[in-house]
Amino acid sequence: xxxxxxxxxxxxxxxxxxxxxxxxxxxxxxxxxxxxxxxxxxxxxxxxxxxxxxxxxxxxxxxxxxxxxxxxxxxxxxxxxxxxxxxxxxxxxxxxxxxxxxxxxxxxxxxxxxxxxxxxxxxxxxxxxxxxxxxxxxxxxxxxxxxxxxxxxxxxxxxxxxxxxxxxxxxxxxxxxxxxxxxxxxxxxxxxxxxxxxxxxxxxxxxxxxxxxxxxxxxxxxxxxxxxxxxxxxxxxxxxxxxxxxxxxxxxxxxxxxxxxxxxxxxxxxxxxxxxxxxx
Amino acid sequence: xxxxxxxxxxxxxxxxxxxxxxxxxxxxxxxxxxxxxxxxxxxxxxxxxxxxxxxxxxxxxxxxxxxxxxxxxxxxxxxxxxxxxxxxxxxxxxxxxxxxxxxxxxxxxxxxxxxxxxxxxxxxxxxxxxxxxxxxxxxxxxxxxxxxxxxxxxxxxxxxxxxxxxxxxxxxxxxxxxxxxxxxxxxxxxxxxxxxxxxxxxxxxxxxxxxxxxxxxxxxxxxxxxxxxxxxxxxxxxxxxxxxxxxxxxxxxxxxxxxxxxxxxxxxxxxxxxxxxxxxxxxxxxxxxxxxx
Numbered sequence: 001x002x003x004x005x006x007x008x009x010x011x012x013x014x015x016x017x018x019x020x021x022x023x024x025x026x027x028x029x030x031x032x033x034x035x036x037x038x039x040x041x042x043x044x045x046x047x048x049x050x051x052x053x054x055x056x057x058x059x060x061x062x063x064x065x066x067x068x069x070x071x072x073x074x075x076x077x078x079x080x081x082x083x084x085x086x087x088x089x090x091x092x093x094x095x096x097x098x099x100x101x102x103x104x105x106x107x108x109x110x111x112x113x114x115x116x117x118x119x120x121x122x123x124x125x126x127x128x129x130x131x132x133x134x135x136x137x138x139x140x141x142x143x144x145x146x147x148x149x150x151x152x153x154x155x156x157x158x159x160x161x162x163x164x165x166x167x168x169x170x171x172x173x174x175x176x177x178x179x180x181x182x183x184x185x186x187x188x189x190x191x192x193x194x195x196x197x198x199x200x201x202x203x204x205x206x207x208x209x210x211x212x213x214x215x216x217x218x219x220x221x222x223x224x225x226x227x228x229x230x231x232x233x234x235x236x237x238x239x240x241x242x243x244x245x246x247x248x249x250x251x252x253x254x255x256x257x258x259x260x261x262x263x264x265x266x267x268x269x270x271x272x273x274x275x276x277x278x279x280x
Numbered sequence: 281x282x283x284x285x286x287x288x289x290x291x292x293x294x295x296x297x298x299x300x301x302x303x304x305x306x307x308x309x310x311x312x313x314x315x316x317x318x319x320x321x322x323x324x325x326x327x328x329x330x331x332x333x334x335x336x337x338x339x340x341x342x343x344x345x346x347x348x349x350x351x352x353x354x355x356x357x358x359x360x361x362x363x364x365x366x367x368x369x370x371x372x373x374x375x376x377x378x379x380x381x382x383x384x385x386x387x388x389x390x391x392x393x394x395x396x397x398x399x400x401x402x403x404x405x406x407x408x409x410x411x412x413x414x415x416x417x418x419x420x421x422x423x424x425x426x427x428x429x430x431x432x433x434x435x436x437x438x439x440x441x442x443x444x445x446x447x448x449x450x451x452x453x454x455x456x457x458x459x460x461x462x463x464x465x466x467x468x469x470x471x472x473x474x475x476x477x478x479x480x481x482x483x484x485x486x487x488x489x490x491x492x493x494x495x496x497x498x499x500x501x502x503x504x505x506x507x508x509x510x511x512x513x514x515x516x517x518x519x520x521x522x523x524x525x526x527x528x529x530x531x532x533x534x535x536x537x538x539x540x541x542x543x544x545x546x547x548x549x550x551x552x553x554x555x556x557x558x559x560x561x562x563x564x565x566x567x568x569x570x571x572x573x
Contacts, residue, residue, distance in 0.1 A: 011285070021358075031361055032405075035288075036303060036305075036407065036445055037305075038304055038305065038342055038344070039286050039287070039289050039290060039291050039302075039304045039307060040286070040287055040288065040289050040290025040291060040304075040305040040387075040432065041287070041290065041301065041303065041304070042287065044443075045303075045443065045444065045448070046443060046444055046446035047344075047405065047407045047443060047444070047445035047448055047450060047535055048406070048407075048450070048452070048535075049406050050403075050404065050405055050406055050407040051404055052405075073542070074353070149481075154510050160517050170511055170561070170562055171477065172466075172473055172562065173405065173473075173475060174404065174406035174407075174473045174474055174475065175402045175403060175451050175454070175456075175474055175475055175476050175477055176402075176404075176405075176451050176452060176453065176454050176455060176474075177404070177405070178405050178452065181473045181513075182473070184559060184560075187560070188560075200352070
């Protein structure tokens with residue numbers, strides 16, 4: 001009988017906590033075994049040509065909280081993927097990129113990619129015991145529950161934003177070891193924040209605006225729970241604290257690109273990108 | 281003449297009764313004549329280009345060392361491979377003044393060569409890469425190289441019948457140690473991470489010429505110098521510029537950890553160190569240790 005594994009037959013757990021709202025999951029490795037092709041010999045032999053690594057990437061809806069953001073620091077994480085009766089475990093995964101985005105008509109989504117320097121496979125590398133759901137009471141954010149603070153938006157409507165944080169890692173390998181002796185969490189981290197707006201009076205800068213008219217922006221993004229019910233018994237501060245899923249504050253992001261787009265069927269849209277760096 | 285493909289030019293070396301088919305990635309043969317133009321007063325141009333020294337040739341190749349394999353094709357005998365490492369090890373400690381060469385055949389061109397340099401490179405979890413250079417001097421009336429370049433059918437070669445390069449030297453199980461401790465120690469007795477090892481040895485010979493013969497009748501071995509360039513993540517303080525009176529052993533093991541070859545550096549002395557860091561990187565240190573024979 002034909003069988004298949006549907007979404008309900010899979011689970012991702014990180015450090016013992018199940019990940020909610022998972023939309024896509026990908027993990028795997030590319031073997032470093034390379035052929036040695038010598039002169040005048042008819043056979044080809046294979047040998048590992050560099051240390052083996054693997055990678056994992058996942059996308060999820062922003063529900064309850066922003067689970068992956070905590071791994072932009074120096075600590076690695078371990079995890080396991082269950083599908084049907086299989087369990088794949090991985091260790092020493094270091095987040096290499098993090099993303100968060102939302103557009104009108106969408107639920108805010110999160111993305112992450114991590115490099116696995118430890119092990120990945122069916123071995124019993126650790127035992128979390130029974131994984132616990134991260135949270136059973138899902139509180140989904142929506143595009144209508146996002147506060148963006150940026151000067152341009154008083155008269156220009158924001159259609160979407162996309163945040164990307166690159167987290168550089170440098171593995172240090174001993175020449176005779178298959179796993180790194182240490183993984184340096186490098187600095188700085190590159191931040192890219194892209195907005196798409198429907199323009200009204202937005203003024204595109206002169207292409208030579210750097211250095212005389214260099215534009216730096218302070219940006220705050222607040223992503224709130226979509227289904228939070230305001231509690232009149234609590235103060236505004238307490239309500240905000242409960243309603244809030246994630247807050248990003250970025251200081252002095254540099255405007256690096258602007259792109260005007262239009263066609264006969266749509267309103268004028270402008271994409272602009274702000275960039276910044278965060279030192280550890 | 282048809283172009284010859286790489287798999288039709290085997291590189292085979294012989295030393296004594298041992299034969300080794302090299303797992304070579306590239307090979308180059310160069311020949312040179314030591315000629316001088318003869319000018320004379322009252323004559324336009326030159327009279328001729330005349331030899332003032334012997335013709336020389338050299339062959340260099342890079343290869344992956346195989347630590348065991350078929351050494352006698354006629355008898356099917358297997359045994360320790362890597363003739364070159366054995367030659368280098370015995371030569372540097374040799375007290376004999378005269379030395380014999382290694383027979384090298386490359387696409388049906390052959391010659392007798394003296395090992396002039398031998399190097400090994402170990403990078404993280406990679407096959408060991410070796411490079412060598414042989415000087416082919418010829419002997420008496422014999423030219424340094426003989427034979428015509430010819431393709432040889434790869435079908436005729438027998439080699440270890442495996443798909444995994446299990447017998448190849450690989451950094452996976454290799455080590456670089458002093459007699460009793462790791463090669464990288466800091467002042468606080470911390471063991472550093474040795475990220476790469478580049479070892480090399482160079483030999484010097486004196487060819488003995490006789491009048492009336494173009495090529496030398498024999499060779500006298502003079503001396504050798506060897507060095508290891510080590511990259512690490514700590515600033516080495518365990519070995520001083522005056523050395524530490526210990527031998528350093530580079531132990532290269534096969535990928536299946538079954539066979540090994542040894543390079544022993546005799547009481548090397550630190551000759552230089554470098555400490556380097558660049559923006560968005562980590563501090564790297566390098567040191568060179570040297571021995572002389």
